[in-house]
Amino acid sequence: MTETGAKSPRERYRAQMQAEIKQCAWEQIATAGASALSLNAIAKQVGMSGPALYRYFASRDELITELIRDAYRSLGDTLREARDSGADVAGLAYALRDWALADPQRYFLIYGTPVPGYHAPDDTTEISNEIMTMLIEAFSARPPVKPTTPFDAHLEHHRRWAADHSVPATTLHGAVSFWTRLHGVLSLELAGHFTGMEFDPALLFSDELNSLETH
Amino acid sequence: MTETGAKSPRERYRAQMQAEIKQCAWEQIATAGASALSLNAIAKQVGMSGPALYRYFASRDELITELIRDAYRSLGDTLREARDSGADVAGLAYALRDWALADPQRYFLIYGTPVPGYHAPDDTTEISNEIMTMLIEAFSARPPVKPTTPFDAHLEHHRRWAADHSVPATTLHGAVSFWTRLHGVLSLELAGHFTGMEFDPALLFSDELNSLETH
DNA sequence: TGTACATCAGTGAACGCGCGTTCACTGATGTAC
DNA sequence: TGTACATCAGTGAACGCGCGTTCACTGATGTAC
Numbered sequence: 001m002t003e004t005g006a007k008s009p010r011e012r013y014r015a016q017m018q019a020e021i022k023q024c025a026w027e028q029i030a031t032a033g034a035s036a037l038s039l040n041a042i043a044k045q046v047g048m049s050g051p052a053l054y055r056y057f058a059s060r061d062e063l064i065t066e067l068i069r070d071a072y073r074s075l076g077d078t079l080r081e082a083r084d085s086g087a088d089v090a091g092l093a094y095a096l097r098d099w100a101l102a103d104p105q106r107y108f109l110i111y112g113t114p115v116p117g118y119h120a121p122d123d124t125t126e127i128s129n130e131i132m133t134m135l136i137e138a139f140s141a142r143p144p145v146k147p148t149t150p151f152d153a154h155l156e157h158h159r160r161w162a163a164d165h166s167v168p169a170t171t172l173h174g175a176v177s178f179w180t181r182l183h184g185v186l187s188l189e190l191a192g193h194f195t196g197m198e199f200d201p202a203l204l205f206s207d208e209l210n211s212l213e214t215h
Numbered sequence: 216m217t218e219t220g221a222k223s224p225r226e227r228y229r230a231q232m233q234a235e236i237k238q239c240a241w242e243q244i245a246t247a248g249a250s251a252l253s254l255n256a257i258a259k260q261v262g263m264s265g266p267a268l269y270r271y272f273a274s275r276d277e278l279i280t281e282l283i284r285d286a287y288r289s290l291g292d293t294l295r296e297a298r299d300s301g302a303d304v305a306g307l308a309y310a311l312r313d314w315a316l317a318d319p320q321r322y323f324l325i326y327g328t329p330v331p332g333y334h335a336p337d338d339t340t341e342i343s344n345e346i347m348t349m350l351i352e353a354f355s356a357r358p359p360v361k362p363t364t365p366f367d368a369h370l371e372h373h374r375r376w377a378a379d380h381s382v383p384a385t386t387l388h389g390a391v392s393f394w395t396r397l398h399g400v401l402s403l404e405l406a407g408h409f410t411g412m413e414f415d416p417a418l419l420f421s422d423e424l425n426s427l428e429t430h
Numbered sequence: 431t432g433t434a435c436a437t438c439a440g441t442g443a444a445c446g447c448g449c450g451t452t453c454a455c456t457g458a459t460g461t462a463c
Numbered sequence: 464t465g466t467a468c469a470t471c472a473g474t475g476a477a478c479g480c481g482c483g484t485t486c487a488c489t490g491a492t493g494t495a496c
Contacts, residue, residue, distance in 0.1 A: 030331070031331060032330075032331055032332065033250075033328070033330050033331055034328075035248075035250035035251075036250075105328075105331070108328040108329075111402075111403070111406065111408070112327055112328030112406075113248070113249075113320075113323040113327030113328040113406070114323075114405075114406045114407060115247075115248050116245070116246060116247055116248055116320070117247065125411060128408075149422045149425065150418055150421065150422060151414075151418045151419050151421070151422035154414060154415060154418045155414060158412075158413045158414040158415070159414075160413060161411060161412040161413060161414075173422075176419065177422075177423070177426075179399075179403070180396070180399035180400045180403055180419070180423065181395070181396055181399050181423075182399070183399045183402070183403060184394075184395035184396050184397070184398045184399025184400075184402075185395045185399070187326075187398070187399075187402060188326070188394070188395055188398060190329075191326065191327075191328070191329045192329055193326070193343075196340060196343075196376060197373075197376040198373045198375060198376065199366075199369060199370060199373040199374075199376075200369060200373070203365055203366045203369045204366050204391065204395070206365065206366070207364045207365065207366035207367075207388075207392075208392070208395065208396075210364065211392075211426070214429065
């Protein structure tokens with residue numbers, strides 16, 4: 001009875017309120033960074049008093065955890081939709097880039113500076129795995145790469161993390177390099193490390209994407 | 216009279232105390248992240264009372280700024296020393312990697328999540344420029360690369376940031392890709408995004424380094 | 431349709447806390463004659 | 464070498480602040496008969 005569809009008005013309201021709180025939280029993060037997120041400030045902006053938030057989230061940490069979960073889900077959804085629309089490796093890359101540019105602080109919430117103590121919730125690693133699987137699939141549809149690097153050889157015996165057992169190691173390598181190279185450009189761009197150099201980061205991104213063809 | 220050498224005992228003591236404070240600050244950052252840095256906590260650990268720190272730093276922000284400056288200087292020194300010891304591109308890469316692994320939070324203080332409001336002090340961009348120049352020099356010593364990519368062409372007309380006007384655009388491109396690719400692997404490794412995959416990040420790093428030969 | 435009760439969103443006061451920072455001060459160290 | 468003064472490191476009390484969180488409560492909304 002409780003498990004599917006048919007929400008009561010109260011449940012609707014509750015969900016809507018929860019979404020509004022998160023929305024405010026995201027705006028605050030975009031403005032001042034995640035570490036400056038304040039429950040009281042959110043409450044004020046939403047138009048209710050501080051303690052009321054505890055109807056929706058058990059604590060500040062739980063709110064942040066939920067935001068991280070949402071960020072992962074959003075990225076996963078974005079890439080899945082791209083794939084379902086027939087996107088190839090390049091399509092996934094641009095979907096990633098657009099997603100990152102749309103909200104840099106959301107990107108950094110996943111891929112930015114780790115907080116020493118904190119450990120991300122388990123569902124996020126599931127989404128990470130799904131993303132990796134999508135990348136591997138995309139690279140599987142490509143003409144195979146010739147040269148075998150030391151890392152390729154290493155991967156032959158360290159590939160338990162990859163769901164698909166039949167795919168060649170060079171394909172796994174492609175997926176990993178997709179991740180690291182595009183993250184390299186993206187994170188430096190989003191952090192503003194290219195301001196001062198007048199080149200267009202988009203072109204660098206495209207070039208890095210193309211570099212994945214040979215490796 | 217004031218400008219060079221010959222420090223008085225007071226100046227010595229002062230410099231030593233300042234260094235000790237910074238040292239404690241770094242330990243705190245390594246433990247709990249930069250955003251959790253607390254003046255009072257530092258004071259307690261150094262063995263003096265809170266307000267005493269204001270003899271050495273005008274404010275918390277100035278302390279952090281100074282730490283960022285030191286991080287940049289440390290990285291610059293490390294790479295310069297490597298170069299002066301005759302390191303080539305690969306040597307610089309491993310010097311970078313070692314430096315990053317020695318203190319991940321120091322790395323993230325430079326290359327991690329940006330704080331929306333904050334702007335790094337000017338001297339840091341000088342060091343960034345110096346680092347870029349060293350990379351360009353290192354890539355100049357290599358056999359030239361054949362294929363010209365769109366980004367190469369773009370760089371021909373957007374290279375004012377590069378001090379050396381005589382070097383080909385593909386060389387500049389090499390230096391930029393060095394930066395982005397190695398940062399991509401390093402930052403994901405340091406942030407722990409490879410835990411759960413059993414491969415050795417060092418081998419991936421080497422492979423990414425080798426990938427720079429063709430591009 | 432109307433009444434009695436349960437659920438639950440939101441309030442306001444209060445908690446303790448640690449923060450950065452200021453201020454007037456003490457006391458030791460250095461400098462000048 | 465000894466005295467008089469200036470410099471400056473460090474203290475302790477106090478400031479106001481905003482934080483996350485708890486608690487007992489009010490009042491509206493939903494549910495059962």
